Amino acid sequence: MAVERTMPGATRVDQARRRNGGFWSARTVAWYQRALARSDYATRVLAAIAPRLAGAASVLDVGAGCGALALPLAARIPQVTALEPAPAMAAALSAEAGKRGFRHLTVVDAAWGEVALPPHDLVLCAHVGELTRSGAPFLGEAARWARRWVVVVRDREAESDKLFFRELYPALLGRSYRGGSDYRETLEGLARLGVHPEIVTVDYRSDQPFADLDEACDFYEVYLGVSGPEARGFLRTFLAARLVREPRGWVAPYAKRAVVLRWPGAVREG
Ligand SMILES: C[S@@+](CC[C@H](N)C(=O)[O-])C[C@H]1O[C@@H](n2cnc3c(N)ncnc32)[C@H](O)[C@@H]1O
Numbered sequence: 001m002a003v004e005r006t007m008p009g010a011t012r013v014d015q016a017r018r019r020n021g022g023f024w025s026a027r028t029v030a031w032y033q034r035a036l037a038r039s040d041y042a043t044r045v046l047a048a049i050a051p052r053l054a055g056a057a058s059v060l061d062v063g064a065g066c067g068a069l070a071l072p073l074a075a076r077i078p079q080v081t082a083l084e085p086a087p088a089m090a091a092a093l094s095a096e097a098g099k100r101g102f103r104h105l106t107v108v109d110a111a112w113g114e115v116a117l118p119p120h121d122l123v124l125c126a127h128v129g130e131l132t133r134s135g136a137p138f139l140g141e142a143a144r145w146a147r148r149w150v151v152v153v154r155d156r157e158a159e160s161d162k163l164f165f166r167e168l169y170p171a172l173l174g175r176s177y178r179g180g181s182d183y184r185e186t187l188e189g190l191a192r193l194g195v196h197p198e199i200v201t202v203d204y205r206s207d208q209p210f211a212d213l214d215e216a217c218d219f220y221e222v223y224l225g226v227s228g229p230e231a232r233g234f235l236r237t238f239l240a241a242r243l244v245r246e247p248r249g250w251v252a253p254y255a256k257r258a259v260v261l262r263w264p265g266a267v268r269e270g
Contacts (some may be wrong), residue, residue: 024086031219033066033092035208036037041256042072043204045153046074052122052149053077060120060145062112062138062155063128065106066092074105081120088170099101106133112138119267126153127258129181134189143195145234145266152182156201163208163223163252164242166199172226172234183259190263197261208252 006251036042044206046053046069053059057078064070064082074080074097082105084090090109097105109113112131123146125131130137142150158179169177183199190197210216217235221227227237243250 013178015132020134024088026088026092027218028091028222029066029088035206035254036066036068038266039204039206041204041206042069044204045069045260046072048200049149049151049203049262051120052151052262056121056148058120059122059124060117061129062095062123062125063143064107067096069124069126070103070105072099072246074100074102078104079120080105081082081117082107082151083110083112083115083117084185085109085114103166112141113202117145119146119147119265119269121153121265122125122146123149123265124151126151127155130152132186132189133181134185134192135262136189139189140193143263143266145267147267147269148265149262150265152197152261153258154186154261155180156183156259158182161186163254164238165224168224168235168238171225171238172231183261186261190261193261197263200260201257202260203257206254206256208254209246209249210243210251213243213250216243216252241270 006057023028053073053076059070059073059077060083061070061073062083064084065086067082070080070082070093080102082090082093084093084107087109090107092109097107106116123142124141125138129137130136132154158181162177162179164175169175189198208219212217213236216239220235220239221231239250243252
């Protein structure tokens, strides 16, 4: 029988909620969903872990977002728990799960450390930097909630060419774009814990579509944190020259490379 486990770290949770809930609104989530709708992200990542999914009865997706992986997983796994603290993300995921009739997909509106959860066959955490950076408690804790495997997805390289940010940061913010962190910090953190994961690299598209140039300007204003007529004028000219025209709008092309790390779970029951 599954054992409920109390997870440590309530203060960490409050920080996570403040940081993420602030950025994710109905609008930013909708942009994320539209990029996902045309992306091969889930197909590539799930193909990379297919052997680990075989026979799995349950998956805990930590930081599930709007369900990039949780939803396709629910199409093949009998029980999926999606842990997601940002209210707009959790709401979008619940709505989509409802539309698809996925009653076996449970959305838990909480961060890692906030709620008691039972062990699952597989614990998955994709693109949640704060849980998977070196020294993050999650790296040491995750295997205690996994019967079979822990799977972590991180960027392969810091995103130095993300959506033209490398050109837009100096022009609009007066500083260079340094990108995010990448999987090497996860590897370092795991090595300190004596964990040496298997690693697979996956390439996928994460292109961002827009209905028109106005919407593209809105997106970049939000992501860069800029506003005002001067910034808008610059963005409009820049984006008109750089976005790719499609029959139904415009697209910011974005080729991504991620690393899937996996190591054995440590739950022993019975
Ligand atoms: C970049 S999104 C990735 C979503 C999804 N896993 C994917 O691969 O598309 C990161 C998500 O992690 C969530 N998150 C951030 N900190 C978290 C924490 N401490 N516990 C659980 N989820 C967290 C955010 O709210 C956000 O929805």
